[in-house]
Amino acid sequence: MKRSKKLMGLTAVIMGVVMATAACGSSGGAAETKAADSAASTEAATEAAGGDTSAAGDLNSKTVDELTEAAKAEGEVVSVGMPDEWADWASLWKTMSDTYGISHNDTDMSSSEELQMFATEGEKGTKDIGDVGYGFAGQAVSEDLVQGYKTSYWDSVPDWAKGEDGKWMVAYTGVTTFLVNTDQVDKVPTSWQDIKDGDYKVALGPLTGGNAQAAFIASAYAFGGDMNNLDPAFEFWTELAKEGRINTLDITQANFESGEISVGVVWSFTGIPYSKNISQYKMQAVVPSDGCLQNGYASVINKYAPHPNAAALTRETMFSDEGQTYLALAGAIPTREDFTIADEYKDQVISKDDIANAVLISDADAYSAACETAKTRWEEEVAPLLVQ
Structure with a gap:
């Protein structure tokens, strides 16, 4: 699994994301001309x-x-x-x-x-x-x-x-990544255990989405669970919810840019571009050392x-x-x-050696079942504890 120092070096050299969009041509002329063009197309x-x-x-x-x-x-x-x-x-x-x-x-x-x-x-x-x-x-x-x-x-x-x-x-695929606003956080967490022991407020997005479900399952592996045993993850997130440490905002670039998320759990393929694109704050992308999915x-x-x-x-x-x-x-x-x-x-780029210890999710049916369990139990056990 890739460690934080390596990823810090990676984020410093990764090429910026090309943010170009295709321009749409405007149509002109009478309605008959538009209709003819449409019919021809x-x-x-x-x-x-x-x-x-x-x-x-x-x-x-x-x-x-x-x-x-x-x-x-x-x-x-x-x-x-x-x-x-x-x-x-x-x-x-x-x-x-x-x-x-x-x-x-x-x-x-x-x-x-x-x-x-x-x-x-x-x-x-x-x-x-x-x-x-x-x-x-x-x-x-x-x-x-x-x-x-x-x-x-x-x-x-x-x-x-x-x-x-x-x-x-x-x-x-991507790997589980913490995206951290280092202007707001003094000590960057490098593991799920760091988050548990600290006072970080963490965003993972809505559990109806794939990002949050993966983050949740990754945390299960960090504390001794797996796709068939999500109890350790529920214990972890329930504790965070009771302490008011779950940020309920979605993990969009805009929410990081606004400063409303100081620590978010994302994929490497969003965390690294976000860290390059966000200029308002200093951002650091870190792969956790104790619970990392490759999915x-x-x-x-x-x-x-x-x-x-x-x-x-x-x-x-x-x-x-x-x-x-x-x-x-x-x-x-x-x-x-x-x-x-x-x-x-x-x-x-991320090399195979960097992700050697990541858990590769290769059974779509088993993973789908785990995601459904995570979503259902979250609504029953964790969501009622959240302060909106």
């Missing part, structure tokens, strides 16, 4: 999709070239839970714009909210692709909310990181995506060498087993 997308206006058909049956042409015809991809600052998605969206002319917009939300939106909108879906916690992958499939795309990199992705027919795929988020393509080919091309780009490099430079660990970071970046 729809016709082109329909032809590229094989004449099927209701869906893209089987995405896995297309070559990458066919998929690319269809995606260009669609011209847009709409995501949920994939904001620029998370795992440097900004670079992904810039690539989609610069390389393929595909515009993008995102609505940030939790994993459960993403799947709820897919379910609520149904056949009238307005969103194409989301990024959900590993524990939500099974739900996405069991509720028939997603469609598959395996990517051309399928064989180099380990079995634990992909669902049948590509209905979900994990492009990256990923799964990309899911809405079954009723309005731009399914663009969504599939987005996933294809995530797994490309370029996409895996973006993720590594943002503090994530790329999933592809055949991917090697370029020599020029090797001293700027």
Whole structure:
């Protein structure tokens, strides 16, 4: 497991996150012209999709070239839970714009909210692709909310990181990280035991989200538990709740920037970019020495995506060498087993040695069950103790 001094060095050299967004062209002219343009665009997308206006058909049956042409015809991809600052998605969206002319917009939300939106909108879906916690992958499939795309990199992705027919795929993992405002905290905690023994007020986000569920389960490992025994975590967080030491704010960059969170539990792929992006305070990202999960988020393509080919091309780009490099430079660990970071970046990314002692979550069903238990028991045992 990576220790704090190493991570301090890492955060000092990691490249800044590219915060570029694709500009959307404005339309002009009479209503007839707009209608004609819209009709032409729809016709082109329909032809590229094989004449099927209701869906893209089987995405896995297309070559990458066919998929690319269809995606260009669609011209847009709409995501949920994939904001620029998370795992440097900004670079992904810039690539989609610069390389393929595909515009993008995102609505940030939790994993459960993403799947709820897919379910609520149904056949009238307005969103194409989301990024959900590993524990939500099974739900996405069991509720028939997603469609598959395996990517051309399928064989180099380990079995634990992909669902049948590509209905979900994990492009990256991260490790449990404390993000600390050192202007507000005198002694930076380097372990869960430090937090327990100190007087820190800690934010982990709502337990309906993948980040908080992972943070909670990580704390169980710190105090002798595991996914099948969460009691040590409940004892820890119940004690913090009774002492008024749980910060109920979400772990967004804005809440760190405002100074309202002094210690938060996040993933390395958010903690490291946040530490680079926040200029109001001095921030330090630390991997805890006694309870650290290595876990990923799964990309899911809405079954009723309005731009399914663009969504599939987005996933294809995530797994490309370029996409895996973006993720590594943002503090994530790329999933592809055949991917090697370029020599020029090797001293700027988390290495395998750094995470040697992290607990890799590789059983999606078991993890999903643990997350559900954490969420349910939190509402019953911890939430009533919180001072809002």
